[in-house]
Amino acid sequence: MNQSFKFRSDEFDENAQDSGVDKDDGSKYSTDGQVRNISFNLSTGGKKFLNYSYLVSGEISPTNGAIKLQFTTDKVVLQGIRLNSLYDDLFFHRPMEIKLQNERYEALENPDKPIVTSIKIEE
Numbered sequence: 831m832n833q834s835f836k837f838r839s840d841e842f843d844e845n846a847q848d849s850g851v852d853k854d855d856g857s858k859y860s861t862d863g864q865v866r867n868i869s870f871n872l873s874t875g876g877k878k879f880l881n882y883s884y885l886v887s888g889e890i891s892p893t894n895g896a897i898k899l900q901f902t903t904d905k906v907v908l909q910g911i912r913l914n915s916l917y918d919d920l921f922f923h924r925p926m927e928i929k930l931q932n933e934r935y936e937a938l939e940n941p942d943k944p945i946v947t948s949i950k951i952e953e
Contacts, residue, residue, distance in 0.1 A: 858924045868920075869927045870906065870949050878951060880904060882923045890917040909948040916944040 859866060869879040884902040890913060891898070897917050899906040908916070911933060919925050931945045 857927050857929075858919065859926055862922045862924070866923050866926070868923075868925055870951060871927065871929045872949055872951070873930055880906070885920075885923075888917065888920055890914065903953065905952045907948075907950040907952075908946050909950075910944060910946040912942070912944045913946070914944070916946070 866882045867879045868882060869877055871877050880901050880903075885899060886902060887900045889898045890896070895909060895911055895913060897908040897913050897920065899908070899920065908928065910916075910931075916925070916928075928946055928949065930947065930949060933945050933947050
């Protein structure tokens with residue numbers, strides 16, 4: 831056996847820690863691409879996830895503050911305020927999870943972040 835043989839477990843650990851999830855809060859993927867899912871937290875307390883590969887089109891409406899996403903199996907409508915940056919993130923498949931937020935409180939705490947106040951999913 832070669833005396834200079836080394837296990838490369840330290841390199842494996844470094845690679846395993848870089849999972850592609852944003853280190854800030856875990857709500858976005860840190861890199862573009864790859865096969866990914868998006869989870870929607872519904873007002874009923876339930877959750878539904880859809881695969882980005884089935885996202886056919888997306889549209890943002892400046893008049894009513896809504897994002898419409900057409901998946902092959904479902905239609906998703908997100909309503910809220912300041913949704914332009916969320917639309918851009920959806921374009922690059924970055925959001926991992928979209929949560930409902932109370933507009934009253936979130937608008938004061940995070941004046942630059944998008945706020946989703948309604949999620950409607952139709953099959």
